[in-house]
Amino acid sequence: MKEVIQEGRTREEALKAALEKLGADENDVFVEVLETPREGLFGLIGSRNIKLRVALVNTAPEPEIEPDPNRIASTLPGSPRVFSDDTPEDQVRDFLEKVFKCLEVECDIDVCEGQNDISVDITGKDAGVVIGKFGQTLDSLQFITNVVMTKKFGNKKKVVINVGDYRKRREESVHKMARSVARKVMKTHKPEALAPMPPQDRRIIHLALANYKNIVTTSEGTGKNRKVVISFKSGSPTR
Amino acid sequence: MNELLQLLVKSIVDTPEEVTISEVVGEKAVVYEIKVAESDIGKVIGKQGRIINAIRTIVRAAAVKDGKKVSIELLG
Numbered sequence: 606m607k608e609v610i611q612e613g614r615t616r617e618e619a620l621k622a623a624l625e626k627l628g629a630d631e632n633d634v635f636v637e638v639l640e641t642p643r644e645g646l647f648g649l650i651g652s653r654n655i656k657l658r659v660a661l662v663n664t665a666p667e668p669e670i671e672p673d674p675n676r677i678a679s680t681l682p683g684s685p686r687v688f689s690d691d692t693p694e695d696q697v698r699d700f701l702e703k704v705f706k707c708l709e710v711e712c713d714i715d716v717c718e719g720q721n722d723i724s725v726d727i728t729g730k731d732a733g734v735v736i737g738k739f740g741q742t743l744d745s746l747q748f749i750t751n752v753v754m755t756k757k758f759g760n761k762k763k764v765v766i767n768v769g770d771y772r773k774r775r776e777e778s779v780h781k782m783a784r785s786v787a788r789k790v791m792k793t794h795k796p797e798a799l800a801p802m803p804p805q806d807r808r809i810i811h812l813a814l815a816n817y818k819n820i821v822t823t824s825e826g827t828g829k830n831r832k833v834v835i836s837f838k839s840g841s842p843t844r
Numbered sequence: 845m846n847e848l849l850q851l852l853v854k855s856i857v858d859t860p861e862e863v864t865i866s867e868v869v870g871e872k873a874v875v876y877e878i879k880v881a882e883s884d885i886g887k888v889i890g891k892q893g894r895i896i897n898a899i900r901t902i903v904r905a906a907a908v909k910d911g912k913k914v915s916i917e918l919l920g
Contacts, residue, residue, distance in 0.1 A: 700855065707848030708906045734905055742905040745898035752895060753855040756887075828892065 608660035616655050623659035635660045641825050694718050710734055725766045732768045783810040786835050787820050796836035807833050852899050857884040873913035
């Protein structure tokens with residue numbers, strides 16, 4: 606695969622230069638942001654360009670970053686698919702039961718197949734172990750379950766794992782935090798960066814603050830370190 | 845713990861027969877070394893290491909009870 610690493614003042618500039626080097630159209634490339642731009646002191650000291658990795662792909666254009674958990678397994682060639690008579694519900698329950706047995710976690714697994722997804726509800730006294738810090742363990746478990754189901758059983762529905770009302774409570778607390786930080790930013794006019802968090806949590810913040818006139822939310826950093834920055838909007842937009 | 849790792853890794857690879865997991869026990873930490881068929885290495889790692897990192901997270905959750913640090917290495 607042909608690729609170039611390109612720096613530039615803005616994303617557009619960098620991308621344009623990279624496309625010229627590759628002699629390609631924007632639709633034929635996969636773009637990954639390696640470094641996000643940063644404004645330096647008075648625009649002079651410590652400012653950093655944006656750095657992109659632009660790779661030529663032959664297939665259909667891929668969306669930028671934010672990997673889809675289902676895609677990884679499904680695009681792997683030659684994975685033998687074992688179709689059995691069990692329903693996807695049974696397969697999900699079976700797999701999770703084995704995992705929890707190994708984890709020595711006692712809990713009930715409730716699986717319910719919906720139209721577009723398979724929702725799993727976990728209840729029990731040890732459910733806290735399954736959630737982990739910031740729901741990390743829960744997200745990992747959900748991700749792995751999706752990979753396994755897609756690969757082994759050709760299951761196309763997304764598996765969503767929930768522990769009690771954890772996800773709902775998390776949404777509420779993230780929402781609350783977003784509003785309180787926004788209030789602070791409106792007072793100080795200084796941008797505030799929040800702790801790195803997963804895409805769904807960032808999404809909650811962006812949505813929660815979308816109606817605030819003087820507040821702009823942007824996501825910075827890449828991969829695991831991507832975080833939301835809440836800043837004050839004075840006249841011109843920050844981006 | 846070994847069982848859990850076996851389950852997770854074997855569910856992901858194409859040739860589960862070739863999965864071997866060895867345990868190196870230290871004073872404070874345990875290192876698990878995973879060996880898989882060469883063609884399966886990518887599947888265990890995943891895009892940008894997402895799968896191997898998810899496995900690490902889950903195994904760490906299991907290790908909390910034992911109070912030991914766990915690290916997982918994939919031998920190429």
